[in-house]
Amino acid sequence: xxxxxxxxxxxxxxxxxxxxxxxxxxxxxxxxxxxxxxxxxxxxxxxxxxxxxxxxxxxxxxxxxxxxxxxxxxxxxxxxxxxxxxxxxxxxxxxxxxxxxxxxxxxxxxxxxxxxxxxxxxxxxxxxxxxxxxxxxxxxxxxxxxxxxxxxxxxxxxxxxxxxxxxxxxxxxxxxxxxxxxxxxxxxxxxxxxxxxxxxxxxxxxxxxxxxxxxxxxxxxxxxxxxxxxxxxxxxxxxxxxxxxxxxxxxxxxxxxxxxxxxxxxxxxxxxxxxxxxxxxxxxxxxxxxxxxxxxxxxxxxxxxxxxxxxxxxxxxxxxxxxxxxxxxxxxxxxxxxxxxxxxxxxxxxxxxxxxxxxxxxxxxxx
Amino acid sequence: xxxxxxxxxxxxxxxxxxxxxxxxxxxxxxxxxxxxxxxxxxxxxxxxxxxxxxxxxxxxxxxxxxxxxxxxxxxxxxxxxxxxxxxxxxxxxxxxxxxxxxxxxxxxxxxxxxxxxxxxxxxxxxxxxxxxxxxxxxxxxxxxxxxxxxxxxxxxxxxxxxxxxxxxxxxxxxxxxxxxxxxxxxxxxxxxxxxxxxxxxxxxxxxxxxxxxxxxxxxxxxxxxxxxxxxxxxxxxxxxxxxxxxxxxxxxxxxxxxxxxxxxxxxxxxxxxxxxxxxxxxxxxxxxxxxxxxxxxxxxxxxxxxxxxxxxxxxxxxxxxxxxxxxxxxxxxxxxxxxxxxxxxxxxxxxxxxxxxxxxxxxxxxxxxxxxxxxxxx
Numbered sequence: 001x002x003x004x005x006x007x008x009x010x011x012x013x014x015x016x017x018x019x020x021x022x023x024x025x026x027x028x029x030x031x032x033x034x035x036x037x038x039x040x041x042x043x044x045x046x047x048x049x050x051x052x053x054x055x056x057x058x059x060x061x062x063x064x065x066x067x068x069x070x071x072x073x074x075x076x077x078x079x080x081x082x083x084x085x086x087x088x089x090x091x092x093x094x095x096x097x098x099x100x101x102x103x104x105x106x107x108x109x110x111x112x113x114x115x116x117x118x119x120x121x122x123x124x125x126x127x128x129x130x131x132x133x134x135x136x137x138x139x140x141x142x143x144x145x146x147x148x149x150x151x152x153x154x155x156x157x158x159x160x161x162x163x164x165x166x167x168x169x170x171x172x173x174x175x176x177x178x179x180x181x182x183x184x185x186x187x188x189x190x191x192x193x194x195x196x197x198x199x200x201x202x203x204x205x206x207x208x209x210x211x212x213x214x215x216x217x218x219x220x221x222x223x224x225x226x227x228x229x230x231x232x233x234x235x236x237x238x239x240x241x242x243x244x245x246x247x248x249x250x251x252x253x254x255x256x257x258x259x260x261x262x263x264x265x266x267x268x269x270x271x272x273x274x275x276x277x278x279x280x281x282x283x284x285x286x287x288x289x290x291x292x293x294x295x296x297x298x299x300x301x302x303x304x305x306x307x308x309x310x311x312x313x314x315x316x317x318x319x320x321x322x323x324x325x326x327x328x329x330x331x332x333x334x335x336x337x338x339x340x341x342x343x344x345x346x347x348x349x350x351x352x353x354x355x356x357x358x359x360x361x362x363x364x365x366x367x
Numbered sequence: 368x369x370x371x372x373x374x375x376x377x378x379x380x381x382x383x384x385x386x387x388x389x390x391x392x393x394x395x396x397x398x399x400x401x402x403x404x405x406x407x408x409x410x411x412x413x414x415x416x417x418x419x420x421x422x423x424x425x426x427x428x429x430x431x432x433x434x435x436x437x438x439x440x441x442x443x444x445x446x447x448x449x450x451x452x453x454x455x456x457x458x459x460x461x462x463x464x465x466x467x468x469x470x471x472x473x474x475x476x477x478x479x480x481x482x483x484x485x486x487x488x489x490x491x492x493x494x495x496x497x498x499x500x501x502x503x504x505x506x507x508x509x510x511x512x513x514x515x516x517x518x519x520x521x522x523x524x525x526x527x528x529x530x531x532x533x534x535x536x537x538x539x540x541x542x543x544x545x546x547x548x549x550x551x552x553x554x555x556x557x558x559x560x561x562x563x564x565x566x567x568x569x570x571x572x573x574x575x576x577x578x579x580x581x582x583x584x585x586x587x588x589x590x591x592x593x594x595x596x597x598x599x600x601x602x603x604x605x606x607x608x609x610x611x612x613x614x615x616x617x618x619x620x621x622x623x624x625x626x627x628x629x630x631x632x633x634x635x636x637x638x639x640x641x642x643x644x645x646x647x648x649x650x651x652x653x654x655x656x657x658x659x660x661x662x663x664x665x666x667x668x669x670x671x672x673x674x675x676x677x678x679x680x681x682x683x684x685x686x687x688x689x690x691x692x693x694x695x696x697x698x699x700x701x702x703x704x705x706x707x708x709x710x711x712x713x714x715x716x717x718x719x720x721x722x723x724x725x726x727x728x729x730x731x732x733x734x735x736x737x738x739x740x741x742x743x744x745x
Contacts, residue, residue: 026702151680151689173681174742242745278738320740344741363741 001066002091003037005059007101010088011079013055013229017046018072020053020202027117032069034116035090039065045116046072051199052119053206054231067113068092075099078106119233122219126162128186132227133210138169139200141180141358144326146197147173154239157194160218162186170244176323177247177361178330193218194241199234206230247361249348252339254315256285257352258308260336263290264328266304270294271321273302280367281321285340286314294321317343318367324349327360380544382497383612384485385519385527386504388464389536391481392421392457396450398513406448413437413449416626416709420452424536457481460512467507471500476612482531484524486612498541505539525608526550529558547606552579559603561596578604621657623647624712630669632707641698644713645691652690652715658683659715662690664697667710676700679717690715 017033025031025048034045040059045052079088082101089100092110099106139158147155150173159170165188168181195203203225207214217224218236225232270281274294284291288311292304317340328336333351340347349360388394392410397403407426409419417437429444441447461480468475471494474486487500494500501518508516519530521542529550533540542550556575557567573592575581581589581604589597602608623644631637652659662684663677676697684690694713 024700026700149678149680151682151684151693172743174745175740177743242743246745247743275738278740280738318738346743361743363743365741366739 001037001064001068003059003063004087004089007079007082007086007088008084009057013044013057014076014079016205017044017053017055018076019205020046020048020051021072022048029069029111029115031071032111033072033075034069034113036067037063037065047117047119049117049119050196050235051202052233053202056229066092068097069111069113069116070097070108074108122221124217124219126188126191126218128188129213129215130184131210132207132212132214134182135214136204136207138180138182139204141330142169142171142178143200145171145173145176145178154194154237154241157196157237158200159192159194159241161192162188163190175363177244179244180358183357191218192241193223194237194239195223195234196237203232206232247346249339249341249346252341252348254312254340256290256308256310256338257335258306260328260331260334262306266292266306267321267325270302270304273300274321279320279322280318280365282316282318282367284316285310287311315340318365319362320365323362380522381486382488383521383524383527384487384497384501385531386483386485387517387531388481389515389517390421390423392452393423394514395457395460397423403448407444407446408448408450409440410450410452411437416628463512464508467504474612474614476614484612501539523608524610525603526606551604551606552577554578556581559600618655618718620714620716621648621651621655622712622714624665624710626710630707630709632704634702637698637708640711641694644711645694648713648715649687649690657718660717662693663714663716664694665712666701666708668706669709670706
């Protein structure tokens with residue numbers, strides 16, 4: 001195998017593919033990236049057995065066909081440190097891979113390409129195509145709420161639900177929940193799958209061109225996403241996602257509308273003097289005013305007062321300010337709506353426009 | 368933090384005892400087996416992988432020490448007699464001794480089965496003299512258990528502990544307040560708590576050999592070279608140690624480990640071995656009513672290289688099944704093992720005790736009401 005490619009054409013897919021490669025692998029070959037050349041089509045593959053990513057590049061001229069594996073991290077570091085615009089020649093011989101560029105030459109170890117594992121694929125049962133930008137919005141608006149290393153392993157991921165042709169994604173860590181629904185009509189049967197956290201994060205890195213298509217195939221154990229340049233495959237989490245509709249506040253009787261920016265800035269300032277561990281802030285709501293108070297163990301105190309639209313009974317309620325800021329950070333509307341009922345029940349946040357696609361639920365804190 | 372809290376009245380001098388049984392396990396065995404008296408014995412397994420749990424004074428003459436591999440011990444002392452341990456007996460004797468302590472004070476901080484700190488500033492019988500109490504305790508131990516103990520008497524834990532070692536076995540040593548600084552000055556650096564062979568070597572390089580040398584150094588210098596231990600060393604080298612004697616010492620972790628007579632290498636063997644450890648640890652967790660957030664897996668390979676892998680959750684590990692599952696996950700990250708495994712261990716830490724009767728914990732709970740994050744009920 002032998003081919004020539006420009007540094008920049010190689011680096012783009014290589015970076016993404018190498019991202020899948022784990023730092024601590026169980027098998028030595030999982031540290032490698034698989035390169036397969038057929039004519040002028042080069043395919044690069046990285047895997048951790050859970051998530052597999054194949055990147056495709058077209059060469060300017062065909063090389064000698066073949067396949068090989070090389071240490072992913074080292075190849076990335078070599079390519080990155082070569083000057084922009086340089087040409088790279090990669091060739092294999094005698095159990096070594098040689099990378100040449102200008103006056104540089106690197107000889108890398110290799111492992112047999114036939115030993116490179118592929119993620120077992122299952123037969124696709126559901127298929128649909130959306131724009132990359134639509135998917136990016138779904139993930140960006142909810143991904144932050146996924147749990148990390150929770151024992152309830154099904155929370156360490158994102159629910160994708162197809163229902164009546166609508167795709168809805170939901171993430172929750174048990175304290176807060178984020179949900180975003182794609183308005184488009186998809187022609188697919190109803191189903192629910194859970195993508196693992198790592199799969200979600202890697203997938204979001206592939207969504208580079210908003211108005212290009214990405215086609216999704218869901219199988220019983222796998223999801224596969226394909227764009228012009230990449231094929232992404234991930235195992236699904238085998239588990240039952242909680243019934244998210246149960247946590248939506250039933251009939252919150254206190255609805256506040258406020259400027260997203262004003263509230264975000266006020267919370268950001270108050271957060272400075274909140275307890276570093278619990279991050280608690282107190283919201284005191286009365287007619288047209290929301291006061292925000294934070295204390296820390298050093299007895300320091302922050303007080304903010306924000307003008308809001310609200311008429312009704314006063315309410316005092318505590319929240320983890322990080323949870324509120326996470327939501328205010330991904331919303332984009334000018335006004336947001338915060339709906340609550342009492343200090344022990346969940347609160348709902350959303351853009352106040354009528355047909356917002358995102359809903360957030362945050363459980364309060366007792367302070 | 369609570370452990371460096373000043374005593375209620377910092378002006379008042381405390382009276383602290385450190386009582387340490389002499390060659391405890393070995394002495395119990397010699398007491399119960401007269402034929403072993405006067406002979407070098409080691410409690411522990413003589414098997415290839417055994418470790419000396421305790422050595423009689425006769426064996427110590429040959430350089431046999433506790434925690435020494437049995438094979439090494441045998442080399443030091445070919446006549447060494449190995450005696451299997453009888454922990455139930457040691458535990459029983461240990462509680463007998465604690466009963467004796469309790470006649471004089473309730474402020475008892477056991478460090479292990481065979482040693483404890485006692486705060487006798489206000490003793491129950493109004494004896495008033497710490498030296499007298501130490502002698503009474505040693506007498507009672509001798510009469511009631513047939514064993515000997517050594518005592519250190521001083522005004523803080525650090526000095527009391529060092530003193531108890533001074534005239535061992537069957538001895539007593541008193542460090543009076545006016546003698547403290549002088550006593551510490553002559554101590555080799557190695558005797559300070561937390562100074563092991565490595566640190567001692569480092570100290571020697573810096574020209575620090577004794578307590579007096581340590582005392583010459585300022586806090587900045589100590590921090591720079593010894594990090595977290597700096598404050599302790601700074602104070603200890605001046606004979607100062609404010610740590611209170613803590614009854615109901617708060618446990619920091621619950622765990623267990625096993626060394627296997629034959630190394631394990633297959634996944635099936637390792638998983639089975641881990642399951643057994645899970646059983647042991649979980650029983651201890653339940654017995655201690657402990658709840659913890661961190662699980663640590665310890666693996667020692669056949670070349671003695673030891674690694675640990677830990678995982679912390681945001682919430683407490685709720686049940687045995689989850690604990691087992693996490694342990695299995697940590698193990699699976701190491702599979703296939705590069706070398707066979709001689710030891711496996713699991714520990715639960717980041718503990719919060721569900722219920723604690725100790726006044727300390729209760730008062731902390733009152734003074735710092737904790738914020739509580741509500742969760743969804745799914």
